[in-house]
Amino acid sequence: MLPLPIGEGYDYRVPEGLDLAEGDFVIVPLGRRQMLGVVWALGGSGDIAEARLKDVVGRLDAPPMSTVLRRFVSWVAAYTLAAPGQVLRMAMSVPAALEPAKPVVAYRLAEGFDIEGLRPSAARRRVLTLLRDLPPLPAGDIAREAGVSSGVVKGLAEAGALATVLLPPSLRPPVPDPALPGPDLSDDQRSAAEALSGGIGGGYSATLLDGVTGSGKTEVYFEAIAAALRDNRQVLVLLPEIALTPHWLERFEARFGCRPLEWHSELTQAQRRDGWRAVSEGKAGVVVGARSALFLPFPDLGLIVVDEEHEPAFKQEEGVTYNARDMAVVRAHLGEIPIVLVSATPSLETVANVEAGRYAKVTLPDRFAGAALPMIQAIDMRAHRPAPGRWLSPPLVEAMRGTLEAGEQAVLFLNRRGYAPLTLCGSCGHRLGCPNCTAWLVEHRLAGRLQCHQCGYTARLPSECPSCQSTDGFKAVGPGVERIAEEVLHTFPEARFAVVASDTLAGPAAVGELLRSVREREVDILIGTQLVAKGHHFPLLTLVGVIDADLGLMGGDLRAAERTYQILHQVAGRAGRAEHPGRVLLQTYDPDHKVLKALVEGDRDRFLEAEADDRRRAGMPPYGRLAGLIVSGADQRLVEAVALRLGRTAPREEGVRVLGPAPAPFSILRGRHRCRLLLKTAKAIAIQPVLRRWLAQVEVPASVRVQVDVDPYSFL
CATH class of the missing domain: 3.30.70.600 (Ribosomal protein S10)
Incomplete structure (x- = not known):
């Protein structure tokens, strides 16, 4: 099988002297080029005359693709109607990892070299002093530890003060220690942890870990991870978005003494190569990653955890279209291992599987350490209209004022990036649209540009209308998070605020810095999109204001009500997670909608029952x-x-x-x-x-x- 969008594999002849087994990675000729492929089956199809067969060029010195992973590739291809080679490409995403790894060039002090004759500078002395007590290190590590440029290290090596050492190419990643003591668990947490841990090594099982926000679900499934590590099995944890990782990684390191191996799109090619190889050789005990981590070559996978299993981000829309949550269940079933699905707002598909008896369920009904769930209220915008050109209702402004005066923090949530979703001409009403898509251009005033959120097209705001040539100016219609920030600056000029959106945070490091600044009280108000709803813990955050609670209910999306409930429940869960009680205000023009009523009344199960009845009558998924x-x-x-x-x-x-x-x-x-x-x-x-x-x-x-x-x- 070749990683190409083809329906079947190709037959090749095995030359004398080459022993091959199913799953081996090989080099084969294809036309005028050579390609990497996987031995899918021995014996051939019999459809090609032997005289026409070409020889396999050679076998790569890499762990073979396991039977389970090959079966998984075939299963995903059959289910999604994708070509098997397309799916195989996801399982061979790092071809460089299949080649022999090059040794790492490191440096140590050269023996017998006259350092004083060199008359070293202060920077050179720092390098020489550092290496007296350390083993050989790569140049980059030396420069970082000594606080010098890489040129200083290179100069010392050229002068003969440093000797070159070749280190083994693949250093084993840190091994998480399951024996380290975890936090004290409540009775409910301990019972849940025992239920999940008891499934390790017992074959396939699927369990929903259903707990309210702040109930300590992560610490519970950490105990299942510890049980898998004690059993010398590998663990995969899937997270829906990279923005979730900084805080999660900190908690993992505190529990297990080191960070897990990460797998996501922000890694360098070298990191992806080393990580893929470490997984395939069984050296990576725990991997945390986005949906693509599901196709990594685990030789001894013993547990899969899908955190925030309800998240739409688990669905891949381009290329092979698949839902990583559902395919993770298939992967666990094929490998005969347990899988844990984690959520405070489980998807209706998962709830239906629990009701049908296909999944078990473990529940955490209360917040950890006695913290109370926040009080949720709906603000009827028909009765509490903001001033013209404003978007914060008087009750929300008053609540924010009280929160700030108490020295506490607030979140304003609006799931819309940029300054305004629509920009039109003040004279003729012409709307600025994308030339490549049937979508409006969104104004991003902080960056000084218009942007299409579908294809990425950007442009400057034109000086005149392209329709009527008016220079009277354009009007911003509707709010985005930047416009809310402008109103916050006007209303609370002394408050310190931060805008949280995918286009304002460049990667996990920026997210981590933001979380640090919030925890250390350098920020009073967070203004953000759904990124602020993602599992973060802020002890002093006591107020959540939702600017447009009706936004997700618009349009004909099958899951509009369910998704709106989930994201509003998640963002509401950021409030009052410690000893300070929380409050959530939902600005809405339809306070009697079933989603808003369920949130205010705290009756999630009744909402799910009503939503399930609607879907069942319409014959829509999951029915x-x-x-x-x-x-x-x-x-x-x-x-x-x-x-x-x-x-x-x-x-x-x-x-x-x-x-x-x-x-x-x-x-x-x-x-x-x-x-x-x-x-x-x-x-x-x-x-x-x-x-x-x-x-x-x-x-x-x-x-x-x-x-x-x-x-x-x-x-x-």
Whole structure:
């Protein structure tokens, strides 16, 4: 099997003297080039005459791909209707890790060298003094420890004061110590930890760890991790977003004495190479990562934890479309190991699996150390209107004033980046849109630009209207977090505030610095998007204000109500997590909506029951099956023609319904025209065979792409 978007593997001949086994990484010829691949099966397909077979070039000195991982690749490909080679590419994402690692160049003091004859500078003396008591170190480590530039180290080596030493290329990452004592657990936490730990080594099981925000779920599943480490098994922890990692990593290090191996898009190529190799050789005891970590080559995986399992970020929308939470359950089942799904607001899919008996459930009903859940109130914006051009209601402003006077902290939450979501001409009303997408340009006033949040296109605010050439100026319509920050600055000029959004925080280091500044009371008010809702613990944060609680309820998204409840519940959970009681104010124009009522009344289960009844009656997931077909291409007429052919050949079977074709909500995205069809079936129908039969009837031109999205989360 080659990491290419092809449907089947290729047959090759094994030359004499080369012993191969299934899972071996090999080099094979393909046309005029050579490629890396995996021995998927021995014996060949028998479809190719032996005279036409080409020889395998050689085998790589790397641990073979395990049977479980190969079965997992095949399973994901079959479920998502992706080519197996596309999925294999995710499991071979670091080709450099398959090559022999180069030794590390390090330096030590040269024996017999006349240092005084060198007449070293102060910087050189610091390097020489440092190396008297240390083993050989790479140049970068020496420069950092001695507080000098790398040029100083290089100069000493060229002068002969330092001798070169070649160190082994792969240093074992720090090993987490499960024997270190953890924090004192409450009775509920201890019972939950024992239930999760008891599943280690006992085969496949899936358990929902359901606990209110602040109940200590992380410390509970840390005990399961400790049990897996004591059993000499590897552990994978999936987190939905990189922004969650700084605080989580600190807690892990405090519990186990070192950090786990990290896996996410912010790593350098060298870090990815070393990490992949450490995982494949069994040297990485615990890996924490984003969804792609699911395809790492664990030789002895013993536990998977999916934290915040309800998060939409676990769904990959590009390339192979899959939900990492669901595929993690498959990975655990194939490997016959336990998996723990963790959430304060579990997805309806997971709740349905618990009710059906497929998943077990462990509950933490109370916050840790007696902290009380925050009081949640709805502010009816019809009765408490802000002043013109303002977005904070009088009750919220008054609550913020009281919070600041008490020396406590507040969060203002609005899930909308930038200054304003829409900019239009004050004379003719022309709206500034993206030239590549059917989307409005969002003003980012702090950066001085307009930006499309779909394709990334940026532009300066024009001096005149492109429609009427008016120079009267443009108007910002609606608020983003930057506009709320402007209002906070005007209303509370003495308050120290920070804006928290994906475009204002560049990576985990920036997130970590922000968390530190909040904990050390250098910030009074956090103004942010959903990043502020992500599992952070701020002891003095007692007030949460939600600027537009109705925002997520707009549009026809299947999960709009569920997602809105989840994110508002999560952001509300930031308030009052220590001894100071918390308060949450939700600004809304529809306080009687079932989501708002459930939040105010603290009745999550009743909301889930009502949402489940609505989905059940409509035959929607998790009580029915969906698959989206997105037809896209640069030629609008060709795209529409393919979509119409798909519509005309749509399956007409009992329990199967096809909606569309219709222009996608974003009918142009990144310069490509888009149409959508939606296949809806009964729960008992296997949707993949229906899709395969349907797609086989339509010939698709090379310039048009038909993307299949089984179990869609996005309908844009």
